[in-house]
Structures are given as C-alpha cells and as structure tokens.
Amino acid sequence: MSLKSEDPNYYAHQYNWMGQTGPDTKKIRILDSTLREGEQHPGVSFTIKQRIQIAWMLDSFGVDQIEISPVVSPDHFEATKTIIKQDLRADIIAHTRALKSDIDIAIDCNATWIATYMGISDIHLSAKLKITREEAKIRALEVADYIKAHGMKARFTMEDASRTEPEFLIEMCKEMNKRGIERISIPDTVGIMRPRGMHNLVKMVYDNIDTTKTSIDVHCHNDVGLALANALAGCEAGADQIHTTIDGFGERTGIPSLAEAAVALTLIYKSNNNLRLHMLRDLSKTIAEYVNLRIPESKPIVGDSAYKHKAGTHLAAILRNPAAYEIIEPRIVGNRRKIVFGELAGKNGAAYLLSLLGLKTGKEEAETLAYGLKELRMGDILELYLDDRLERKILNDAAVKLSPAKE
Ligand code: HCA
Numbered sequence: 001m002s003l004k005s006e007d008p009n010y011y012a013h014q015y016n017w018m019g020q021t022g023p024d025t026k027k028i029r030i031l032d033s034t035l036r037e038g039e040q041h042p043g044v045s046f047t048i049k050q051r052i053q054i055a056w057m058l059d060s061f062g063v064d065q066i067e068i069s070p071v072v073s074p075d076h077f078e079a080t081k082t083i084i085k086q087d088l089r090a091d092i093i094a095h096t097r098a099l100k101s102d103i104d105i106a107i108d109c110n111a112t113w114i115a116t117y118m119g120i121s122d123i124h125l126s127a128k129l130k131i132t133r134e135e136a137k138i139r140a141l142e143v144a145d146y147i148k149a150h151g152m153k154a155r156f157t158m159e160d161a162s163r164t165e166p167e168f169l170i171e172m173c174k175e176m177n178k179r180g181i182e183r184i185s186i187p188d189t190v191g192i193m194r195p196r197g198m199h200n201l202v203k204m205v206y207d208n209i210d211t212t213k214t215s216i217d218v219h220c221h222n223d224v225g226l227a228l229a230n231a232l233a234g235c236e237a238g239a240d241q242i243h244t245t246i247d248g249f250g251e252r253t254g255i256p257s258l259a260e261a262a263v264a265l266t267l268i269y270k271s272n273n274n275l276r277l278h279m280l281r282d283l284s285k286t287i288a289e290y291v292n293l294r295i296p297e298s299k300p301i302v303g304d305s306a307y308k309h310k311a312g313t314h315l316a317a318i319l320r321n322p323a324a325y326e327i328i329e330p331r332i333v334g335n336r337r338k339i340v341f342g343e344l345a346g347k348n349g350a351a352y353l354l355s356l357l358g359l360k361t362g363k364e365e366a367e368t369l370a371y372g373l374k375e376l377r378m379g380d381i382l383e384l385y386l387d388d389r390l391e392r393k394i395l396n397d398a399a400v401k402l403s404p405a406k407e
Pocket residue numbers: 037040115117157159160185186187188189190219221243251
C-alpha cells in the first residue's frame with residue numbers, strides 16, 4: 001500500500017478502493033489477440049515471420065495467453081504451428097469457429113488450447129448462422145465434447161453475449177461448465193455496454209457457474225471508447241482475464257490496447273502480473289512498422305504526446321517534480337518525456353528556454369521572450385527530450401530558481 005506522504009496518487013487510490021473491503025489483490029490475466037483480432041483490423045496483416053516475432057515479444061512482455069487463428073489462411077496455419085513449437089511460457093490459443101472441421105485444423109497444429117466461438121444472440125443466430133437456439137446448443141455441445149474428447153483445454157466464446165437472451169446465455173454457460181470447459185469468454189462484440197452493464201452481465205454468469213472449474217474472459221469492443229472500462233468492470237464482477245491487442249487493433253475500432261490494459265492493471269488495479277512494461281512502446285512501434293499504420297500522437301502510454309508537457313505552468317511543475325502531471329514515469333513504459341516551447345510557454349517556459357541556451361534568465365528577459373513567442377503566432381516552435389541531464393541543468397540554473405513559478 002502506498003504512503004500518504006510519499007505517493008502523489010495516494011488519495012486517487014483511496015477513491016478507487018472505496019466500497020471495497022481493501023486494496024485489490026486479485027491477479028487479472030491478459031490474453032493478447034493481436035495475431036487474431038488484431039489482424040481483423042482493416043490494413044493489418046502480418047507475414048509468418050512477423051507473427052512469430054510478435055509472439056516472442058508478447059511472451060517476453062509477460063502476457064498469459066496469445067491467441068491466433070490457424071483457420072483463416074495457410075500462412076496462419078503455418079504461423080500457428082510454428083509458434084506452438086516454440087514452447088513459449090504463454091499458452092497459445094487456437095481460435096476457431098464452432099465446427100469440427102476447424103477443431104481438426106487446430107489439432108493438426110498440435111494445439112493444446114483451443115478457443116471456439118459461436119454467435120448466440122438472436123440476431124447472430126438468424127442473420128449469420130441461420131439456425132435456431134436449440135440447433136445452436138446442440139452444435140456447441142457437440143463441439144465442446146469433441147474438443148474434450150481430444151484432451152485439449154478449451155475456451156468457449158458466447159459471441160454477442162451482451163445482446164443474448166439471458167436465460168439462453170446462462171443455459172449455454174452452465175452446459176460448458178458441466179463439461180469442464182476451462183474458460184468462457186463473455187464478449188461485448190458490438191461495444192454497446194456501459195461499465196455497470198458489463199459488471200451486471202459478468203456477475204450473472206459468474207453467479208450461475210462453478211468458478212472453480214471454469215473462469216471467465218472479457219472481450220470488449222471499443223465502438224464508443226468504453227472497451228477497457230467495460231473489461232475492467234467485468235473483472236470487478238468476477239472475470240479474471242482481459243483480451244487486448246497491441247495498440248487496440250481489431251474489427252472496426254478494436255478492443256482494449258495492451259499498453260492501456262497493462263498499465264491500468266499494474267498501476268491502478270495493483271494486479272501482480274510481472275509485466276515488462278518497458279517493452280510497451282517498442283511493441284507498438286514494431287506493429288506500426290509492420291503494418292504501415294500511423295499510431296496517433298495522443299495514444300495513451302505509447303503515443304508521442306503521452307509524456308509531452310506544454311503549458312508554462314505545467315513545465316514549471318514538471319521540472320520540480322514530474323509526478324505533478326504524470327502518474328507513471330515514461331521510462332517505465334519505454335517512452336520519453338518531452339517539453340514543448342511555444343506560445344503557451346509563458347514566463348516560466350521562456351525562462352527555462354533562456355537557461356537552456358545559456359542566456360540571462362531574469363524576469364524581464366523571460367517576459368520579453370514569452371511575449372515574442374506569442375507574437376510569432378506559430379504555435380509550438382521547439383520540442384526537446386527532457387532527460388535527466390537536461391532536467392538537472394535547468395534546475396541547477398540559479399537564475400531560474402530565483403524566479404519561482406506562479407500560477
Ligand atoms: C470474432 C468475434 C469475437 C470473439 C471474441 C472471443 C467477438 O470476431 O470472431 O473469442 O472472445 O468480438 O465476439 O472477436
């Protein structure tokens with residue numbers, strides 16, 4: 001537990017824990033689906049070698065499970081087979097439709113873990129599968145028995161669970177539970193849920209199954225930007241594994257990003273995942289390079305602006321103690337701190353700029369420069385990495401110290 005006097009985030013954690021018996025202690029696992037859901041994002045497709053490289057990186061980062069579909073193409077089959085052979089620490093999950101022929105493909109890859117999905121909402125049954133609930137149940141249970149007869153560990157995904165008739169959803173979950181299916185995935189396939197709704201949905205499933213036999217995954221889509229909030233709400237209701245992809249790629253607007261989930265779990269949920277957070281920016285950069293997509297500057301954790309500070313009052317505080325505007329040190333997540341000088345730099349920012357250039361940093365000089373920067377009407381004109389050496393140089397500048405920051 002953090003100490004009031006030492007941790008600037010102390011009160012925030014207190015609010016976060018309010019209504020709980022104490023701080024969180026439960027480990028929430030991460031399944032990364034960059035190689036399955038991620039490749040369903042428009043413009044994303046990897047080569048076999050890249051898939052293998054990504055799997056190694058995800059494994060050394062510390063995710064618990066890595067999902068890939070062997071079914072979608074011969075290349076995916078090849079990649080799945082090779083990745084399974086690597087004997088990584090993470091479980092490799094072969095994702096398939098609920099069809100025996102798909103399961104056979106996973107078996108050919110020597111999969112030990114399989115995730116099979118079936119849309120069980122009325123709209124998926126009528127618009128996609130064109131079968132009744134009764135037929136869906138028969139097909140799903142046959143497939144579950146088939147997987148178990150082959151001695152594999154399994155997850156069954158109740159696709160479109162958030163829009164499925166509750167009694168049918170519970171019935172299906174109970175059947176899977178009875179068959180010893182290790183995990184059930186409760187996805188919000190279309191991103192319609194609010195956090196409280198996801199909480200209620202997962203709690204309903206959790207309360208109706210024997211959770212010593214079957215654990216729950218949450219897979220939340222980001223159509224209105226609530227994916228991670230919803231997934232975490234599901235975990236507070238009993239799920240213990242979140243699905244992510246690197247940078248959140250996936251169908252349409254994707255699912256929670258690995259970086260955001262990893263930092264939320266470690267910092268805010270105090271989940272003991274033992275993740276190599278410093279790899280996060282590299283993971284993001286690797287993917288961006290492979291798929292030739294630009295990562296938005298404003299992307300949390302890994303974006304170029306995630307640790308940029310601009311307004312004069314912010315600069316002043318950051319230089320004294322970065323925790324004034326940062327909840328986690330950039331180097332912990334492999335990112336770097338930057339300061340931006342321009343029309344918002346103000347007197348304090350201008351004084352720092354003068355000190356950097358070795359010029360006099362009196363009040364008058366700082367005001368003149370601040371005025372000049374505004375008059376330029378060019379917005380930001382200069383960005384600098386604020387590494388330790390630079391930080392020290394600025395702070396050691398006596399003249400800067402003599403002109404204290406004022407709000
Ligand atoms: C899909 C659907 C899925 C499955 C999720 C899961 C969803 O694209 O195949 O297997 O947990 O969003 O429901 O991604």
